[in-house]
Amino acid sequence: MVDLFGNVPYSQALQGVEGTLPAYDDAFTIYKDLLLKITKAYSDIDPKSTGFEKDFVFDGDHTKWKKLAASIRFKLAMRIADADPSLSKTEAEAAFTQGLISSNQDNFILRYESNIANANPLYADLVLSGRQDFVPADTFVDYLNDLQDPRRNVFFDNNKTPYVGGIYGSFNTYTDYSHIGKVFF
Structure with missing residues (x-):
């Protein structure tokens, strides 16, 4: 703090x-x-x-x-x-x-359990919730687009070309924006 x-x-x-x-x-x-x-x-x-x-x-x-x-x-x-x-x-x-x-062998890592009560919060939000409507933020997508970053096809699905991010912090219509790539998801 x-x-x-x-x-x-x-x-x-x-x-x-x-x-x-x-x-x-x-x-x-x-x-x-x-x-x-x-x-x-x-x-x-x-x-x-x-x-x-x-x-x-x-x-x-x-x-x-x-x-x-x-x-x-x-x-x-x-x-x-x-x-x-x-x-x-x-x-x-x-x-x-x-x-x-x-070395990485000494890293402090909190290992989450495989039950719902103690699952990783990202796992709970992305997998256990069953939601499939997440879109990447425009700030991230625009930055990678400007760089012509070769990792975009991993981070994002190719449902939109060029890649289009949702407006950061807004409610975004899932079909209007690039989706999170399967490998990354």
Whole structure:
């Protein structure tokens, strides 16, 4: 949220009806606190601890959790580089020393289940809903048309030539626009 909005409620946020007008904290203060929290989280990851038996992200691999924590620490350190170059450098070097995510095998991936209750939201919207009336947005189609992008025949069906995107954010009549390509869909 800080990256998008700058100063935001943080230290007084999430108070419910007791705190409906929380004070705004400055971005640098928030990042420093997050650095403290992620550093503690890294330290708290203990291979001897229980609770990782049902880990559906890294399958109980503490090393990967530590790489994730160190990578988040590194990213936070980069966010404060302009505000405090010295602290940024110290935190980034410490995170790098701890070991960062360096391959796709260490990626943090939430795997969705094959049941309706825990399915990927895109799968629910595109497949489980049974809808077949989606059209690509004109912003995307026009951009690829301008580039003569060779992937258009994968992204879009050839029911309209040249490819025509629906007006972004509007209700679009399915038959008036290019359809999503079968392979891409």
